[in-house]
Amino acid sequence: MALRYENGALMMEDVALGTIAQAIGTPVYVYSKASITAAFGAYKAAFSCFPAAMICYAVKANTNQAVIGTLADLGAGADVVSEGELRRALKAHIPTSKIVYSGVAKRPAEMAFALKAGIFQFNVESEPELLALSKVASSLGLTANIALRVNPDVDAKTHAKIATGKAENKFGIPWKRVRDVYAEAARLPGIRIQGIAMHIGSQLLSLEPYDAAYAKLAEMVTALGHDGITLDTIDIGGGLGIPYDGGAAPDVSALAALAYKHLSHFGARLMLEPGRSLVGPCGALLSEVIYVKSGESRDFLIVDAAMNDLIRPAMYDAYHGIKPLKAEARADATYDVVGPVCETGDTFAVGRTVPELQPAEHIAFTHTGAYGAVMASTYNSRLLVPEVMIDGANFGVIRPRGSYDELIGTDTPWHNGEATRKAG
Ligand SMILES: *Cc1c(COP(=O)(O)O)cnc(C)c1O
Numbered sequence: 001m002a003l004r005y006e007n008g009a010l011m012m013e014d015v016a017l018g019t020i021a022q023a024i025g026t027p028v029y030v031y032s033k034a035s036i037t038a039a040f041g042a043y044k045a046a047f048s049c050f051p052a053a054m055i056c057y058a059v060k061a062n063t064n065q066a067v068i069g070t071l072a073d074l075g076a077g078a079d080v081v082s083e084g085e086l087r088r089a090l091k092a093h094i095p096t097s098k099i100v101y102s103g104v105a106k107r108p109a110e111m112a113f114a115l116k117a118g119i120f121q122f123n124v125e126s127e128p129e130l131l132a133l134s135k136v137a138s139s140l141g142l143t144a145n146i147a148l149r150v151n152p153d154v155d156a157k158t159h160a161k162i163a164t165g166k167a168e169n170k171f172g173i174p175w176k177r178v179r180d181v182y183a184e185a186a187r188l189p190g191i192r193i194q195g196i197a198m199h200i201g202s203q204l205l206s207l208e209p210y211d212a213a214y215a216k217l218a219e220m221v222t223a224l225g226h227d228g229i230t231l232d233t234i235d236i237g238g239g240l241g242i243p244y245d246g247g248a249a250p251d252v253s254a255l256a257a258l259a260y261k262h263l264s265h266f267g268a269r270l271m272l273e274p275g276r277s278l279v280g281p282c283g284a285l286l287s288e289v290i291y292v293k294s295g296e297s298r299d300f301l302i303v304d305a306a307m308n309d310l311i312r313p314a315m316y317d318a319y320h321g322i323k324p325l326k327a328e329a330r331a332d333a334t335y336d337v338v339g340p341v342c343e344t345g346d347t348f349a350v351g352r353t354v355p356e357l358q359p360a361e362h363i364a365f366t367h368t369g370a371y372g373a374v375m376a377s378t379y380n381s382r383l384l385v386p387e388v389m390i391d392g393a394n395f396g397v398i399r400p401r402g403s404y405d406e407l408i409g410t411d412t413p414w415h416n417g418e419a420t421r422k423a424g
């Protein structure tokens with residue numbers, strides 16, 4: 001994690017976060033470039049046991065151009081799940097030769113865009129999608145390099161909303177159908193079988209599900225070999241968890257060792273799609289305490305960030321650390337930490353013990369670099385939260401706060417059943 005106290009101030013790299021809270025206002029996301037760089041370096045080193053492993057950053061975790069661009073400069077590829085993400089990856093100079101397109105519902109227009117761009121691989125998640133891709137590619141006179149995303153039916157032992165590798169989840173080709181679907185793919189025009197892919201879930205805090213899934217994957221690659229299907233790539237997905245509460249999280253090199261044990265002897269190019277573990281720890285959401293309200297049975301710390309800025313606690317019961325931006329000797333207090341949105345779910349923490357806080361003080365929610373800003377909305381007509389990149393002693397706004405003009409100005413009024421159209 002990129003945070004530490006120095007001379008009483010919470011620092012990210014060489015910037016006191018209080019400076020940013022003052023200069024930009026709150027709520028605001030801050031990211032450490034050095035932290036992203038270190039996380040990517042750890043992946044690169046760990047997976048150097050495979051020749052030419054391709055690390056495709058799952059851009060949905062944080063799609064800011066500054067973040068994707070930082071990873072592009074380090075040699076990362078991208079895992080995208082929509083045309084919008086593909087456009088973001090291309091704009092951030094991720095080479096098309098390192099882009100893989102995942103997702104259960106790619107539409108023909110999106111497929112056509114990706115085919116014309118010349119991406120490296122489509123991870124196909126169903127038979128209807130395979131047929132659609134074949135049709136689109138043939139009609140364009142192009143060939144789609146595909147991997148089938150298979151569903152190994154293993155329990156990732158993570159939150160139900162981010163488990164993707166059980167038979168009941170919507171993701172991937174059902175295990176029993178995999179060989180037949182490869183056989184079908186081999187016959188289809190516009191399709192070139194390139195590899196196999198899986199992604200069993202997110203925020204995995206144990207390596208055991210990976211062990212089970214890689215073992216099954218290896219069996220499948222062997223079985224496909226007997227069917228005459230050879231694979232150039234094996235994509236093991238992402239999902240490695242991070243220690244939100246300061247506890248233990250699996251080590252990237254242990255993950256690499258597992259992949260090596262099960263998959264290296266096939267000689268295929270290894271691909272992986274980490275998101276959260278690359279950018280989650282790099283970020284903090286800064287917020288200001290608005291009120292401290294004493295309830296009948298508990299005290300509420302009411303802050304200016306809300307579920308629309310960071311939805312993970314409401315959506316996944318997620319834990320985020322809370323740190324005051326000023327370190328000073330003071331007693332602890334226990335609060336329910338809540339935002340201003342009119343929903344009881346707008347709660348960041350229940351019964352959390354932190355240093356006693358005063359109104360107008362600033363706090364940081366930690367580990368918010370992944371699935372934070374990307375999931376933000378303007379619910380309750382709150383302005384879209386800005387983002388700041390920190391690089392050594394420098395920082396810069398990488399997305400400004402939304403404005404009330406943007407928020408309201410794109411609506412079209414409708415009076416007496418008729419739209420009042422704007423000129424032009
Ligand atoms: C979301 C996703 C990832 C990244 O997951 P993390 O938990 O952020 O590492 C990788 N691959 C696919 C197909 C995904 O949907």
